[in-house]
Amino acid sequence: MQNASALIGSHDHTTVFKDERKKAYLNPEGADRPLRSSIPAHVLDTARHYRLARLRMKMEEANCSALLLYDPVNIRYAFDSSNMSIWTMHNPARYALILAHGPAIMFEFEGSEHLNQGLPCVDEIRPAKSWIFFTAGNLVEERLEGWADEIADILREKGRNHRLAVDRLDPPGAHALQKRGIELLDGQELAERARSIKSAEEIELMRWTIRVCEAGMARMYEASEPGRTEREIWAELHFENARSGGEWLETKLLTAGARTNPWYQECSDYMVKSGEMISFDTDMIGPYGYCADLSRSWICGHVAMTPKQRELYSAAREQIEHNLSLLKPGLSFLEFNDRSWRIPEKYIPYRYTLALHGTGMCDEWPGVLLHPDYDENFAGVVEENMVLNVESLIAEDGSESIKLETQVLITANGAERLDTFPWEEN
Incomplete structure (x- = not known):
């Protein structure tokens, strides 16, 4: 049986997995096999x-x-x-x-x-x-x-x-x-x-879609070597989703280096260079029709971040962790907005559109805007058994963009993350 590196590096590239934590998300039976659900x-x-x-x-x-x-x-x-x-x-x-x-x-x-x-x-x-x-x-x-x-x-x-x-x-x-x-x-x-309100069985189905998505992300991570195009890296997620019973990807949001800023450029035939930031948003409709909407950013070639990349990445992590800590049943959208992480002035021109949004079989209500854009008349309350995505996009003039996003279940005790794919150690 081929090992993961040989299979994933088959496009005239052979690499060695640089992060065992991420490699663990591939199929333990071998990366040449699709994941198979055991949900009853x-x-x-x-x-x-x-x-x-x-x-x-x-x-x-x-x-x-x-x-x-x-x-x-x-x-x-x-x-x-x-x-x-x-x-x-x-x-x-x-x-x-x-x-x-x-x-x-x-x-x-x-x-x-x-x-x-x-x-x-x-x-x-x-x-x-x-x-x-x-x-x-x-x-x-x-x-x-x-x-x-x-x-x-x-x-x-x-x-x-x-x-x-x-x-x-x-x-x-x-x-x-x-x-x-x-x-x-x-x-x-x-x-x-x-x-907007999920059953325990829906969450079980969604966890499986996220498992498939994270296996695709592990393939993307391994493929993130100099000489690969953005499209080649993005294709790894399509491949894992399709062969594991998934549906489609809603967007083509993977870019590298200077092409990460401004955000919302689609992946291209740009050939990624060592040391460039690769940022993406999966927007994946996977097995059972559920959505895994996860974002990560990492370095091509898996080399150390520059001081500027570390600064931006740290700010994105801070926004995610702060806003995640606020979520609990009964919190109004207005209260969330008032207490949400305040994006520094230099990042505001490059901000993301949303702080939070619902997720089910696709991105869905509610879509809660980031604090500079929030309309105080926008009404709603965080409820138990909602699934919400917490978003961050951090960039400044002339920099790369860091895109991070996590998917969480609202429980009686707060927010439980459904995805576990590791952040970068910056």
Whole structure:
């Protein structure tokens, strides 16, 4: 069996792992094998039923008869049904309709109905009526009418009222439903508030996604040698996620050296040099559809940091640790903002957009802005069983950027970190 260094260094590079703590995150059976989950089936099924019940609870609170979902992340949350998720993000060709006191119906892309067989929360499978221009062309209006009639008929037969929550719907669809006497509500808010409180089973699934992500990060660490491009290093995370049953990466945020500042540049064919800072944000949608949103920064070639790199890295760690220590149930977002770490003046022009955000099957509500940008009217409270990400981006004029981020579960006693991949010893 190939060892980790030989496998990961196969792109005309052979290196030796410089940090045994990070090497430990690779598959102990060998880096040439994918990680295989041992989560029992009942854990997944319990999470599925919990999630659907959360949606129905929020529907009851909103006094709406049904919830219409087009966002593939919301459909995955409701039913654990996944089919061409990226494609259907921009081609709304499959959807779900959940009755508050009735059946949960999956309207599947034609020919794919079998993908929903055996899903315990799907009561009925119907072919989707797609009216997107791509496939409907000059027949859009005709197909739109048939789609709207079917939704209206279901509400009339099985709903308690004509209030329908919808997460995403193009204007023609909204108008067609309103013409049929249906009152539309914001289904995205409803869904995100439902998703914000996690069950113990969801956390177990999320821990596995983070395990896979950290194995990918270990591969990235080993690949962070002079002569590799940003894209080559980033590809190691894609590889580990894909072969371990994961889904996709939401962004391409890995840069090195001067390209780390300003932040939000995407990875490129830039060839990284020894001593340059490599900074990244995983934004990984992994196994079971859960998100591992972790950020780290380290040095190409694994050499010692310069004094400036150490200064920036220390500030980023200080921000993470300070803000992490504040988190507990009952803390309002306003209180968090008032007590959060104050970013030094020289770093403010290069600050990150968020101090905190929720995480579930993707980045989700709440998104709490950093203190210079916080709006005091932004309301909310940290609650037990939320999963929050604590963010830091530290840079100054002419420097590299340090990007750090950790993912935490809010418990009765405070914040419990879900990721354990080591910080750098700077």
